[in-house]
Amino acid sequence: MDPTNGRQARKGGLVPFLSATRSGIVEVLTPLLLATALALGAQAAPPTTIPEMWGAWCARCHADDGSGQVKEPTITVVPMDLRDCRWTTAEPDADWQRAIAKGGPGVGRSSEMPGFEDSLTPSQIAGFVTHMRGFCTDTRWPSGNSNFPRPIITEKAFPENEFVLLPAVSHETEPSSAPATDVSLVATYERRLGRRAMYEVSIPFYNWDFQSSRDSEIGDVAVAFKYAAFSSATTPGIVSFGLETTLPTGQLYKEFGKGTVVIEPFVAAGTMLGSWYVQASSKVELPVDTLVDRAYLYNLYLGRDSSAAPNSWTLGVELNGENRKLWITPQIRKGLTGTGALAASLGVSIPVKYRGEKVVSWVGYLVWEFLEPFRSKR
């Protein structure tokens, strides 16, 4: 059997038709070709660009415009409005990439967000994140890629909506007196203002060992304002400036307070070196009462995550300096919920200068990002 037979027969069949004028052929064939191309495109050709893939695979839940508002929802959880910069910019790219690869449960979210690990390449996943970033058109918001895990003592540069409890237990062993254990708890409320600013209120509680008795008091209440002056969207990097004011609410005679208003300008910065977080902060304490000594504080943090999950362990170490004293604070942090909205950290501050005279302290925090969902929606 000659396999070309059929084709030749058809070709032959077309011959009388082809003898028509050139323009005649074009008139007849063009609509035919177009119709075929359209039919093929609609049925078989897979989407090739990321926006096309978004339309084909994501838009039925997230909508073409990223709003999450679709005419006929097939799911019960409404995805976040990706046009709302307030919510989207605080999310690091890594979390979104993980959500797309592993699905909602990979980042503590709803399982109605499917995982695409098996059907997409890492570069396509990164392409989707870039596409999704485009839905927020205001570029003045600081990028969540600079939203690093909070160190225990170093000031974080990224503005947050958080409630933080910072307990500390210090063991004082001075040669002249019996060992003493002092306990403190600082409660801090942080709230973002506009795109780049944040204010913060801190109230310290002390329970101190005075050998013959223990005494509980409130210390100096502090109010701070912070502004992210520089933040890069491409390479992680952020620099913030702030001003803290400490009010003399603590008892001066037992050293629970400084007895004067203290003005404390500070700077905080963060970046990444490979997969290491590098964060630093520095501040000057300027007492309004000039008889009280000034203090210079500086902190440096280095740390890394053990995995990309929001509830991963983070190992870190800080160097904390105050005037000419220096401490080293190794620490470990863990996200306590799938979304990482609740996290805890534990560390120990060991004096490296003035050994023997200074105090070893157990330090840590419990942080709650109160606008993040606590647990996944079903």
Ligand code: HEC
């Ligand atoms: C079947 C519906 C559905 C489809 C299809 C879908 N998503 Fe989702 N997606 C969701 C839901 C629902 C959420 C929110 C989950 C939550 O908040 O608990 C979500 C959340 C996300 C998030 C996390 C955002 C955040 O809240 O931090 C990303 C990123 C994302 N989707 C990307 C995609 C991409 C990219 C595609 C297409 C390749 C896609 N989604 C397809 C339903 C879907």
